[in-house]
Amino acid sequence: MTNFDRGNKKWTSLMLPEHLTMLKEWKKEQNYIKRTELDEYQLEDFQMIMSQALTTHEPVLITTWNNGEFFTTEGLLQDVDPYHDECLLQSSLVNKRIQLSAICDIRLCDDFL
Incomplete structure (x- = not known):
């Protein structure tokens, strides 16, 4: 005779909605x-790489930080606007505006590979 464990199903009836929200918040804090x-x-260095990418039209790999997560975007750097604190990156699908203050790392794609 085998014992089938139902996992979390057997405990969900004992958990209040407040407990579930607290567990979700705790998990989010742990992954922050x-x-x-x-x-x-x-x-x-970022400024030198950006100016080189603008003049030579080489693709760049930009890593940004937003709300505790890192995002990586690859594309061609089209424009840098320091007055509005943003740069325009043309990826394969869309043109994307990235805040300069959100950039954590920028590399030429040739250096990355």
Whole structure:
């Protein structure tokens, strides 16, 4: 005779909705990643890579941080607007505006591979 365990199903009747929301919040806090602070040398490197990508039309790989998560986007850098704190990146599907303050890392795709 085998014993079939129902997993979490047997405990859901004992859990209140407040408990479920608290568990979801706790899980979100556990997965939260803090943003790394950039020093002036890294910012200078980012500026050099951006200017090189603009002049040579090489594809770049940009890593951004938003609400505890990192996102990576690849494409051609079309324009950098420091007054509006954004850059325009043309990917294969759409043109995307990225805030310069959200950028954590930028690399030329040739350097990345």
